[in-house]
Amino acid sequence: MSLWVDKHRPRCLDQLRVHSKPARQLQKLLAGGDCPHLLFYGPSGAGKKTLCLASLRELFGPSVEKLRTEQKTWQIQLPSRKIEVELATVSSNYHLEVSPADAGRRDVHVVQEIIKEMAKTRSSTSVFQQQQQQQEQEASLVKPAKCAYKVLVINQVDKLSSHAQHALRRTLEKYSATCRVIFTCTNLSKVMGPVRSRCVCVRVKAPSTEEISELVSEVAGKERKEVPRGLANKIAASSERSMRRALLMLETASLGKLDESQELQLPDWELFIKDVAQEILREQTPKNLYLVRGKLYELLVNCVPADTIFCKLVHELLRKVDDTIKYDIVSTAATFEHRMRLGTKPIFHLEAFVAKTMSIYKEWSISNFG
Amino acid sequence: MPGSSLKLGAAPANPAPHTGFGAPGAVSAGPSTTAPAAESQPWVEKYRPAKVEDVVHQQQVVDALKSAVQGKDLPHMLFYGPPGTGKTTTALAITGQLFGPELRKQRVLELNASDERGIQVVREKIKSFASLAVGSGVAGYPCPPFKVIILDESDFMTKDAQNALRRIIEQYSKTTRFIFCCNYITRIIEPLTSRCAKFRFKPVVLESLTERIEHICGREGVTLEAGALAALATVAGGDMRRAISLLQSTARFNSNVIGAEALYEAAGVVPNSEIEDLLGVCRSGGFSDVERRVREMVCDSYPVAQILLQFQEAVVRAEGVEDLKKAEVCQKLASVDAAVQAGANEELQLLDALGFAHKVFSSA
Numbered sequence: 236m237s238l239w240v241d242k243h244r245p246r247c248l249d250q251l252r253v254h255s256k257p258a259r260q261l262q263k264l265l266a267g268g269d270c271p272h273l274l275f276y277g278p279s280g281a282g283k284k285t286l287c288l289a290s291l292r293e294l295f296g297p298s299v300e301k302l303r304t305e306q307k308t309w310q311i312q313l314p315s316r317k318i319e320v321e322l323a324t325v326s327s328n329y330h331l332e333v334s335p336a337d338a339g340r341r342d343v344h345v346v347q348e349i350i351k352e353m354a355k356t357r358s359s360t361s362v363f364q365q366q367q368q369q370q371e372q373e374a375s376l377v378k379p380a381k382c383a384y385k386v387l388v389i390n391q392v393d394k395l396s397s398h399a400q401h402a403l404r405r406t407l408e409k410y411s412a413t414c415r416v417i418f419t420c421t422n423l424s425k426v427m428g429p430v431r432s433r434c435v436c437v438r439v440k441a442p443s444t445e446e447i448s449e450l451v452s453e454v455a456g457k458e459r460k461e462v463p464r465g466l467a468n469k470i471a472a473s474s475e476r477s478m479r480r481a482l483l484m485l486e487t488a489s490l491g492k493l494d495e496s497q498e499l500q501l502p503d504w505e506l507f508i509k510d511v512a513q514e515i516l517r518e519q520t521p522k523n524l525y526l527v528r529g530k531l532y533e534l535l536v537n538c539v540p541a542d543t544i545f546c547k548l549v550h551e552l553l554r555k556v557d558d559t560i561k562y563d564i565v566s567t568a569a570t571f572e573h574r575m576r577l578g579t580k581p582i583f584h585l586e587a588f589v590a591k592t593m594s595i596y597k598e599w600s601i602s603n604f605g
Numbered sequence: 606m607p608g609s610s611l612k613l614g615a616a617p618a619n620p621a622p623h624t625g626f627g628a629p630g631a632v633s634a635g636p637s638t639t640a641p642a643a644e645s646q647p648w649v650e651k652y653r654p655a656k657v658e659d660v661v662h663q664q665q666v667v668d669a670l671k672s673a674v675q676g677k678d679l680p681h682m683l684f685y686g687p688p689g690t691g692k693t694t695t696a697l698a699i700t701g702q703l704f705g706p707e708l709r710k711q712r713v714l715e716l717n718a719s720d721e722r723g724i725q726v727v728r729e730k731i732k733s734f735a736s737l738a739v740g741s742g743v744a745g746y747p748c749p750p751f752k753v754i755i756l757d758e759s760d761f762m763t764k765d766a767q768n769a770l771r772r773i774i775e776q777y778s779k780t781t782r783f784i785f786c787c788n789y790i791t792r793i794i795e796p797l798t799s800r801c802a803k804f805r806f807k808p809v810v811l812e813s814l815t816e817r818i819e820h821i822c823g824r825e826g827v828t829l830e831a832g833a834l835a836a837l838a839t840v841a842g843g844d845m846r847r848a849i850s851l852l853q854s855t856a857r858f859n860s861n862v863i864g865a866e867a868l869y870e871a872a873g874v875v876p877n878s879e880i881e882d883l884l885g886v887c888r889s890g891g892f893s894d895v896e897r898r899v900r901e902m903v904c905d906s907y908p909v910a911q912i913l914l915q916f917q918e919a920v921v922r923a924e925g926v927e928d929l930k931k932a933e934v935c936q937k938l939a940s941v942d943a944a945v946q947a948g949a950n951e952e953l954q955l956l957d958a959l960g961f962a963h964k965v966f967s968s969a
């Protein structure tokens with residue numbers, strides 16, 4: 236059983252209700268056959284993936300949805316040594332999807348060797364060979380694709396090192412006759428200008444809470460469940476405008492009785508961060524700092540990204556402290572989060588932030604209450 | 606499928622020259638070998654000038670190259686300048702004009718950032734290409750008796766590799782010319798730059814942009830409304846490639862009649878009303894309003910760098926704010942922008958910037 240988020244993902248551009256405007260625009264753009272590379276950017280859960288998949292379907296028809304998921308190992312021959320890179324790929328007869336940032340510091344080799352090779356080979360060779368054969372077998376079923384190129388979907392381009400991004404530049408130009416790239420990313424500012432200027436950038440904004448509330452009712456309907464307006468609104472309000480988050484919450488909520496009084500279940504790690512915020516404000520001592528440090532470690536060990544911890548923690552703190560010290564907390568967080576990028580150990584910077592925040596808060600309490 | 610491997614590129618043990626234009630073997634599908642129908646190419650490629658004369662706004666280099674074609678000689682050259690100003694185009698065009706499409710495959714080696722260009726590759730691949738004998742020419746093209754090595758995006762070569770090039774350039778300069786292209790000349794070591802004729806590619810300004818854009822509009826049946834060209838020039842910021850791809854997407858997104866508003870929207874420019882509202886909140890709202898607006902802007906997916914840019918303009922314009930305060934805020938915006946470029950979290954940085962503005966504006 237797949238999750239509702241995936242199960243009820245709209246599959247065609249003309250089915251999209253949220254983002255119907257960009258969907259219509261994309262339809263026109265894709266119809267031309269001379270569509271440039273695309274770059275979808277927007278916060279998580281905003282619907283980038285859905286737009287991307289629907290665009291593929293628009294180009295290649297339903298057979299693009301026959302997916303193969305593989306964990307592949309590539310041997311890359313560098314001048315001085317041989318390295319192995321493992322990457323997950325999802326592909327159809329017409330497209331291939333990868334997240335080269337998963338290769339970490341080897342991302343540049345992935346771009347230089349694997350991606351370039353995919354971009355320059357026609358679909359009848361190497362990577363696409365098996366697909367081609369399969370395609371021939373199914374020839375009678377498959378509606379021939381109306382476009383002359385294949386598509387490479389590259390996720391999280393903002394997470395690529397600058398070397399890797401540079402390595403994409405000429406590849407995007409040189410093989411554009413046979414291969415178009417669809418990028419997705421959350422932070423457009425982290426995609427370098429030369430890469431951005433080679434793509435049409437499509438802003439995917441998170442749906443409004445009203446839209447989310449409607450979506451929640453709609454999906455519940457498809458699952459033959461009744462969601463009271465009030466609950467749908469409540470889910471939307473705590474969805475942070477993320478469709479994924481909203482639908483996950485709905486699915487969890489549907490395990491109980493769907494009425495307005497139901498308490499929504501937040502993810503564990505968020506509850507944990509709320510708890511950390513509370514601790515910081517409860518007692519500002521070295522002892523408590525030590526205790527908080529343990530909790531931060533636990534979050535990191537459970538793979539909660541450090542910048543997410545920073546953000547959530549700031550939001551929690553801001554809800555509780557006096558207006559006069561809000562900016563100080565924000566600016567402290569911004570400084571330490573930035574510094575964290577220059578270093579290698581997130582815990583130092585998280586802890587420094589907590590210590591500084593404790594001191595800001597304590598000073599404020601003393602000056603107000605003595 | 607663990608263990609499967611691709612044959613990737615030429616191994617170092619086999620330093621066969623790998624020409625950039627349609628690599629040996631049938632696998633390659635470089636544009637010039639397959640000559641795909643122009644209809645299936647994005648406009649940026651479709652309208653990439655094939656002749657040096659068609660490169661706009663770079664008169665100095667165009668003139669120098671024209672006489673080079675006549676005189677059948679070429680100095681080592683270095684093209685530098687911001688993205689999308691014609692560096693790669695010019696390098697490709699001049700080699701095409703000198704050798705024609707066929708001979709170019711033998712005589713020209715293009716290496717760019719998508720190729721591994723460590724010191725070993727420089728020593729082996731480049732050296733073996735440079736030391737190949739020059740064959741005879743073909744009819745209809747000048748075919749001067751040398752080969753050309755284009756090192757595109759060369760600001761991303763390591764210092765070691767650049768140093769290794771010094772000797773190679775000297776050794777083979779009888780039969781080989783080098784063209785370096787890069788965005789930042791300061792990243793190329795001095796011994797290399799001093800061996801080249803240097804050409805700065807300037808950001809393409811409105812006038813030259815108009816010339817090229819109108820040519821494309823004519824071919825594609827696109828009409829620009831009044832003010833659209835100026836809008837295009839503003840958002841492109843001198844980058845011709847950006848201008849062309851924006852033109853194409855705007856034409857496709859809407860209709861073949863393009864107005865300034867549609868261009869701004871396609872370029873991801875934040876509507877002025879939003880920016881004014883942000884400024885208003887910073888000047889007279891509470892901190893929680895600032896916080897709420899920052900969340901909204903991030904959810905609406907406006908790139909933070911873009912918001913900062915426009916917010917800064919609004920601050921400078923703002924009436925009834927002391928200059929000193931404006932200066933303080935602008936300074937903050939600059940440092941926040943730098944932090945964002947360095948990869949810091951966008952939401953926190955924006956909150957820091959606007960929170961600071963709020964603090965400054967609301968202080969007596």
Ligand SMILES: Nc1ncnc2c1ncn2[C@@H]1O[C@H](COP(=O)(O)OP(=O)(O)OP(=O)(O)O)[C@@H](O)[C@H]1O
Pocket residue numbers: 404429648649650652653654659660661662663686687688689690691692693694695786787788806809817845846847849
């Ligand atoms: N001066 C110019 N005249 C006409 N067209 C241009 C000019 N500069 C750029 N273009 C257009 O922009 C596209 C990209 O140009 P080009 O590849 O030469 O940029 P570049 O200077 O190499 O940029 P980068 O630094 O990003 O590699 C070309 O295909 C062409 O359509």
Ligand SMILES: [Mg+2]
Pocket residue numbers: 692693694757758786
């Ligand atoms: Mg270039």
